[in-house]
Amino acid sequence: MKREDIKHIIEAILFAYGEPISIKELNYIVNEDLSSKEIEYMINILIEEYKEQNRGVQIIKLENKYQMCTNKDYAGYIKKVLEPKKKKTLSQATLETLTIIAYKQPITKIEIENIRGVKCDKVLQTLLENDLIREAGRLNKIGKPIIYKTTNEFLKLINIEKLEDLPPLETYENSEL
């Protein structure tokens, strides 16, 4: 594997994964035979390149994890672009996320985001604060993602006794292509 390749693989992973990721995890994904020193060296080169050119995207280090994000200098533009045409209320977004968790639990944030097609950090925070969902451990895979489940509060709120009382998904025909 060429050095340049390593750099670009790391770049691709940081982009697609979106969440903070550690050297150890990157090491595992790129090539276990490489030393973690090598990975760290390459990611530092990448960080420097992005910084030097003042690129639109930057790589930041948080604790001992790395994440890709937009350059602070362009925050004004990003705000403008993320302004949605049709805004959802927090209640709508919450209801959607809660429904997904109710039916698919235990579920991770990334799985929820893949169903909804948007990042869900804020909504998950709201749901946790209102005690409608809870963290139920971590998955033993890359990033050790938190898994979420609904709470008894949730059952009380929608007036059911147990999860089985939710409208069954089986009565909905799975659409097949």
Add this chain to the structure above:
Amino acid sequence: MKREDIKHIIEAILFAYGEPISIKELNYIVNEDLSSKEIEYMINILIEEYKEQNRGVQIIKLENKYQMCTNKDYAGYIKKVLEPKKKKTLSQATLETLTIIAYKQPITKIEIENIRGVKCDKVLQTLLENDLIREAGRLNKIGKPIIYKTTNEFLKLINIEKLEDLPPLETYENSEL
């Protein structure tokens, strides 16, 4: 505003926005005083840079919109982190209908049914649900029939960048199954 800046703002927007975005929208966000030609020129430079260096992240053009995505060459690595979304297999009926819409768009349900000789309601529903086609207004004639077009998801599905990349329909005139 320096040219280099424009390039990096575009880069930041593409990263943050996630979805396909048009030159017009970019123009509005970056700086309305710039010409759209300038924006197009800069984005093309960006695309070329990414391509030339075979970076982990690439910019693809779908019809008249642009989107950031990972480099195909590194798909194997990303799959280690993210569960790839498996696409469903398409049934013969779905494929035929999709093909007719792809070539004849904009097209109404009745026109599709005339070509296939069968009712297409169910297939159209499936295609809509899977975001492979979209409703693109109504025809101004009796019954105001809905007209259908294919989506960018369709282009992604069959790995082309624009509809013109489809082989011309005439090539099938004298071919055998």
Add this chain to the structure above:
Amino acid sequence: MKYNIQLQVYEGPLDLLYDLISKQKIDIKDISISEITKQYLKYLDLLEKMDLEITSEFITMASKLLEIKSRYLLYKQKDDEEEEDPRLELMEKLEEYKKFKIASQDIKENVSYINERFYRNKEEIVVDEKIDLDDISIEAIKNILPYIFKVRISEEKTTNNDEKLNKIVRGRIISVEEKMTELRTILEENQEFMFTKIINNCDKDEVIATFLSILELIKAKEIVVIQDIFFDDIIIKKGSEM
């Protein structure tokens, strides 16, 4: 010895017709309408015997083929240059269908069934900062389920049943052979009868089948027909061979 019969399922009447034609390795322009009609009906017959569903589209096409066949017989006899070949419309339809059918094979080959490219999810921006717990109810969940899981509510089942019922009521396909037998039975009891009498309450398909069976019976000399003046009713009588 056991035979393994695998019946190919077709997407529609055009799909079936096109397959019949390609099996004969002839050009669509050169189809023999009577041959293709015969094979088409044979396939429907097979479906019926195997108790498989025959949708209304297949039945409509069957009557259409019979209609074209009879019009073509007249067309050939008249040898009228002015008149359009009754097969033309069907041929054009088949030609058009063929193009898309082949094109769809190409598209199928291009489909990548697993994502090779990965994209980023957008941040979600919401209007208000407050959540209203009253908005969360079992009804609300029910309402958004189809949008979230892209599942279809099963109300389709009822329409399916209606469709099936419809098919049973009006979907029976009438073969020419069947009609011939029916006509023979009537003739055993009656010396003669009127054409309009036997096509009373028949739909278009059945009228065509009746008419074709009469032609067959005339050919076999089982019946003779008499018509006093044009557009008058046709009287059907036993022929010399019966």
